[in-house]
Amino acid sequence: MINAILSMGGLALVAGLGLGFAAKKFHVEGDPTVDKLEEVMPATNCGNCGYPGCRPYAEAVANEDEAINLCPPGGTATMEAIAAIMGVDPAPMEERAPSVAYIDEEKCIGCTACIKACPVDAIIGANKQSHTVIIDECTDCDKCIEPCPTDCITMVPKEVTLYTWSMEKPDGPHALH
Amino acid sequence: MSHANLLTSSSPHVHDGASVDRVMQSVIWALMPASALSVMVFGLPALLVILITVASCMVTEQLFMLIRKRKTTLGDNSAALTGLLLALTLPPHSPWWVCVVGGVFAIGVGKQIYGGLGYNMFNPALISRVFLLISFPAELTTWPVPMPLFSDGAFSMSQAFAIIFSGEYPVNQALDAITMATPLGQYKMEVSMGKTVTDALGGDYGFSYINSMGGNLVGSIGETSAILLAAGGLWMIRKGIITWHIPGSMLLGTLVPALIFWAFDSSVYPDPLFHLVTGGLIIGAFFMATDMVTSPVTIKGQLIFGASCGLLTYIIRTWGGYPEGVSFAIVIMNTAVPLIDQYTRPTIYGQRPERT
Amino acid sequence: MGIVASVLKKFHGGVHPEEFKDLSEKCAIEPMPMPERLYVPLHQHIGSPCEPSINVGDMVFKGQTIGRPQGFVSAPVHAPTSGKVVEIRQHPVAHPSGLTMMVAVIEPDGKDTWHKDISGLEDPFKHEPAEIRERVRCGGIVGMGGATFPSFIKMSPPKDKVVELLIINGVECEPYLTCDARVMEEQTTEVIDGIKIMLHGLQTENCVIGIENNKPRAIEIMKAAVKDIPEIDIIALPVRYPQGGEKQLIEVVTGRQVPSGGLPIDVGVIVHNVATAVAIRDAVRFGHPLLARPVTVTGLGISRPANVQALFGTPVQEMIKHCGGLKNGTRKVLMGGPMMGVAIGTLDVPVVKGTSGILCMTSNETTDKPEQACIRCGRCLQACPVSLMPTEMAWLSRHEELDKLQEYNLFDCIECGSCSYVCPSNIPLVHYFRFGKMAIQTADKEKKRGEIAKQRAKAKDAREEKVKAEREARKAAMKAKMAAKRKAAAAAKGEKPATEKESAPAAGGNDKAAKAARAAKAAKAARAAKAAKAAKAGGGTKDAAGDGDDKAAKAARAAKAAKAAKAAKAARAAKAAKAARADGGTKDAAGDGDDKAAKAARAAKAAKAAKAARAAKAAKAAKAAKEAKADGDSQ
The missing domain is CATH 3.30.70.20 (Alpha-Beta Plaits)
Incomplete structure (x- = not known):
């Protein structure tokens, strides 16, 4: 019994130390989230989101769990990028033509x-x-x-011309024709 | 002026006519000779097993398509093929419920919950067989003795029904025993008790290559004729349905270690030919491992995959807990396929170091 | 010779579609009647579009420049015949989008008179290569195999690269097309002459002409023609699509691969189409710009397949009429070959420099099966001449993983169509790749625009800060000046009390009163000045009214507000009336009645509400459509 406790305890200690060491040694210095969020915003500082600029909105999203679908100029692309960075589900967004x-x-x-x-x-x-x-x-x-x-x-x-046109994605398999 | 009905789709505008249902159909044809021989060797019960399993697979597929509110995919013949392949891995007298459960599992869990054809991770027939083997070991390791279709003791249709649906064996059997061990099973059991290979397989057991070539082999429905299965496989290669890379590398992956160990100590390790004709190696190499959805797309990847399947088969057969390793080997390697694909990406045009 | 491989290599993959060359390979290139109108697009090449150099109503001569090239990668466009420019407008062209392009509509006058400045070189071989190149450039010659890359650029290799071999592409690997074959059979001397001129222009003496061996007559005729010319060799190639692709042809002939992202000149090779050689010859020897080309009109859907010499700008409808019209059951009309051609939805698109064929396909020849799930059979990998992984690229395209797509070398894809050709699940692979490429390019463009917008916003902020700072500084300076003045005055007062007492009444009574009066005066002046400035600036900014109570400012504001309100009311009434006319959405259409300002405000509010409602409706519809699509897509 004593043997079991000692050996399990010893293993746990070693494993814990190993994890701690790995966490320090292989730590990846990433961009602060706010900077990453600001990157994907259109930088118009228009205030449509209710914040006085893109950076304050980015800070609100990062620190205060603000809704991610408040940026009309950024559109669905920005909302999905924010969702990807924050690891949340995409939120419904008004589709508006550029x-x-x-x-x-x-x-x-x-x-x-x-x-x-x-x-x-x-x-x-x-x-x-x-x-x-x-x-x-x-x-x-x-x-x-x-x-x-x-x-x-x-x-x-915005008018779509031959030069600004972009091909649509195919419907995909199992498309309900 | 314009023609209202001119189709404007993306290039290319011609196609070579290949289609999924034709590919699957060709594989089914390739299996026909071996399946027919098996029915000849084991009689009507084997035919019932095949029919029940195929029906179970197709019904499950249709049910799932109804639940998912999609158009039926029975037309692509993949459910029927899975059913046939699964049946070929089962003992010839498998109870009806084993066939049904196997079919449901193969299509339902092995294919549909992943998203249908093209999205599954495991070979559906094999994952179902593994499931059945682990869940119902007794039923899946009861190997009946061959009872040819037109022989004296052949089972009639009602007798076949009785065997498959009620498990009742008719009296007055012109037989000494109803079941026997497979050659691989016999080898594993006896050699682990200390006998040599020749003793294990000779004597009472009476294994002989000549006999087995004719299909007189105890085992699952698909293990009977290595020759007919290989012929079917080679026909598929000729037609371009599969390429030689996976079957070739898998066979070599088993036969090369077999050769090495047999040369090292032939009393304990059987010769490579034994490994080739017994068990599911041939059907596994040509029909199971080559399942397109669950094997790598790159040529290098296919070679690695095949060789690893073969090697794993040999290891399980020789040192593992089960007498037969093909299904486990392939299912294990299926999990590695995305990784293999990623690391064997071909060198594209313009990225090789120039060698002028 | 030179770098040509002694044993022909093979390129990876490739497919062998049914050839159908027998429909038109025996048809000699024939002329066609002049169409009533020519719709000449001003952009028929890779590179920047041309600017029109003529006006509506101008008379033009054959060979006259009507489109000026813009930038280096560009080529001029010329009038294919003499006539009048009746319109310069948007017109449908053969493009996957089905959209329009700027064309010059020319009404031929039937006289076909050459422009007076058209002149060639007597003996091209006596001239410098630079002169040859210039003539090729001015002639608007572009690659006639279909790529339409400006040919003069391919005649101007960079100084640090050596041209070891000129390959003339007579492969014509696309099924159905036979125009290059006919050029080789009928215009043999012209081809050879053109090649010699190109060799002179490139200052090299090695040339091979690659011809697929499904053109035995062409091979025979060409071999005979170059019998006594040591610089030119003919190579007969086994039939395999896409052997005519530049990169594949180079690999087969020389064994070298063009580095990814590089050009053929990086491996010492230049490739030109065989019809381009003829065009170059015409431009150099006679000064004739590129005005027409042989076009194969073929397919089981055309009544009489033929090879027709067509002027650029000829509507496809005219070509089809000349060949007997479309048969019933024609499903698709393509501009180009069946593997890479563009399906057109309307027949009034014009023939352009890259139109090698007009292919009328019946439902026997073309399929439209629905896309099924990928079964990972690997046939597409086996078929790809670039050794890409089409199945992975299509998956990533469908899921719009743009970064990973580039890791899988999406931009190395030559869009030949071999992968889609063999796919048993009928997946439109090339469509996925085109979508992916455009999505990546659009994302890059958007990113750049975002960067520019950021910079502009920053610049504006900086400027406003600067203005604010200057204003503050001026304010502070004025304050200081005033304080100094008062101090000086007080000091002066303190110093000479006697004199001050005398002039005290004049200054305004006792100290306090005078001080107060002066302060008030100064303050008033300052505020008046400020208000005046604010009024000048035009208002709208709230801080003009920062002072609040001052009468002048208030009066100014009131006047401004009244004026603005009046203008606003007028404008909003007009707008509301217009909106009411347009869609009847706004409630307060009348704009008169009770309180004018309130009414105007309500009108504006209603208009905005209507706009928001419309936007929400549109968004909802779009969302519903998207969800329905996503549902169909997720499985």
Whole structure:
């Protein structure tokens, strides 16, 4: 009996020491989660998620278990990436077509409210001069819509051309035809 | 102007006509000669075992497809093939419920719960056989003596039914005994008690190569004729259904160690030919290990897989607890297949060191 | 000779589809009537699209440049005949997306007059290789085997690489197609001449022409033609698809493999199609740009298979009409061969530089079986000429594991279709790979855009910080100045009390009152200045009203608000009316009645609610569709 206790105890001690040693020696220094999360966000700092920027949202997701489906410009891709990093299930997400802002230049009064609101300087124009959106730089964050006093900004879906088209995935086996 | 019904799918737009159901069908044809001989050698009970097992597999498959709300896959012949292969690993007088349970397990647990054809990890017939062997050792190790179909003592259909469904053996049997040990079983049992190989297999037991070539071999339904099974296997290779890599490496994997050990001490270790014709080595090498879903896709991988199966078979047969090792060997190697595939990836065009 | 292997090697894998060459191999290349309109796409090559160099209404001559190349990897596009440019617009082209491209629509005038500047080189061999290359470039010559890579680039090897061998690709491994075979049989002297010019341009003297041995006449004729030419050899190759692939052909002829991610010149080889040789000859000797090509119109679905010389921009419908029309039961029409061609959904797409064939297939020739689960038979690995693992790549594509896909060398896939051809489960493997490649490229593009957006956001933040800091500094400076002024004034006051007493009333009564008055005056001035500045900046920013109670600021704000509200009301009324017209969703369409501001606010709110509702509906529908798809996909 004593032998059994001693030998089992001894084995457990050795195993525990071994695990502890391995945990220290083979420890992998990974990115802090917040940095990883911020990487997968679109960096528009648009505030759609309710946080004053992408990094605060990343911190909230990492530290306070915030919902992962609050980022419309990032879309499903960002939500799934966050899910993968945090090891949680993907959350339902509104599918919205990638859009860009469009300023109706007839209605624009040149007040520069939208220019000030755009976080990536994607609107060009000056005071009392018609404004217009640089389509390539617009990140679909919707921040310019509110400030416009004449409500002349709308989000229009991006046009798919032969050059921006991407092939769809095949239906897969057992597809219910 | 446009034609409303022009099909626009991705290239390529032609196909060589291969299909899963044709592949499976070809394998079933390759097994027919050996199965027919077995029915000849063991009589109608063996036929019943085959039919019940195949039916059980097909019914289970259909049930699962109904539960999963999918279109029936009986058309791809894979359930029927699994049934036939499973039946060939069972003793010729297996009770009906062994056949049914085996079929349900093979398709239900061996295939469907993984997701159906293509997703299973283990060879369904073999995993079911292993399950049956471990769960019902008595039934799975009762080996009846051959009772040829057109001989004096052949079982009639009603007698066959009685054997399979009620376990009742008819009286007035022109037999000394109903069951016997398989050659491998005999070898293991007697040699472990100290006899030499020749003593174990000769004498009362009366094993002879000539006899066994004709199919007069005690064992499972599929162990009777090594020649017919090999012929079926070679026909499949010729037709391109399987390649030589797995059968070849598996046979070598068993025969080479057998040769070495037999040369070392022939009183204790039987010769390689014995290993070749007895047990399930041939059916395992040509029909079980070559199951596409559960074997590697790369050529190098197939060679490694086959050789390991063969080696494991020899080890289990010689030093393991069971007389026959083919099913265990293949099932064990099935677990290693994804790993083998990963480490034997071919060198792609443009990545070999230039040798000009 | 040279690096040609003494015993022909074999490339890994490959398949042997039914050839069907007998449908058109005896048909000599024939002309066709001029179509009524030519729809000439401005992008018929690998590389950047051309910019139109003509306008609607212009008269153009045959061979005139109508599309200017952009960037280095690009090729000009020319008018295939003389006529008028009636439109420059989007038009469907043969592409898997079925989308449109910019084309120049030319109405031929029937005169077929060459442009006056068209001129060739009397004796090309007396000119520098650079001159030859320039003519190839200006002629818009691209690879005519179907790849359409600008040929002048393949005539300009980098200085540090040596061209050891020129391989002319007469393999034509795609089933059904016979245009290259006919070129070799009918335009033999032109081919040889073109090859000699290319050899001169490349400054090399080794050339082999690879021809598959299902073209015995072509082999015979070509062998006879090069009998007395030591630089050129003919090699007859066993039939195997895709032997005509550049990399496979090089491996078979020289035994060398082009390094992954590299080019044939890395192993000292340049490969050109046999029809390209003829095109180069025409461009160099006569100055004729690439305007037309032989096209094999074939398949069991066409009434009269033929090889037709077609001008670029000819609608496929015209070609089919010329060959007797489609038979009943035609299931697919392809541009190209059956292994790599593009299935077109509409017949008004035009013929372009890479159109080697128009294949009309009946349901006997093409299949449309549903995809089944992979049974891991390994036939695709055996068939792949690049020794990839198609089964793994398709699995990873389906599950969108983009990183692992690159580990499995997805981009080395040449999309030849051999794997899909042999798959017993009818898995559309090449479709999966194309999807995977595009997904990876799109993800990379999105990442880059994200990086740029991040930088722009950072730059904007920095700029705003800077402006803020400057403002603070100015404020502080002004404060300090004011404080200094007061101090100085107080000091001055303290120093000369007598003089101060005299002028005290003028300054505004006693010290306290004067001080207060001056402070108030200064404060008022400052606020007025601030308000004025804010009004100038246009408003919307809340901190213009930071001072709160000051009358001037308040008045300014009120005026601004009134103006804005007025404009807003007008705009929102118009918008609401428009929205009401468009979909009748908003409630407060009228925009007049009770309190104007409130009404406007409600209108805006309603519009936004409607928009949100619509978006939610669309999202729901999309989600439902996605879930249904996922359900079907997970098993």
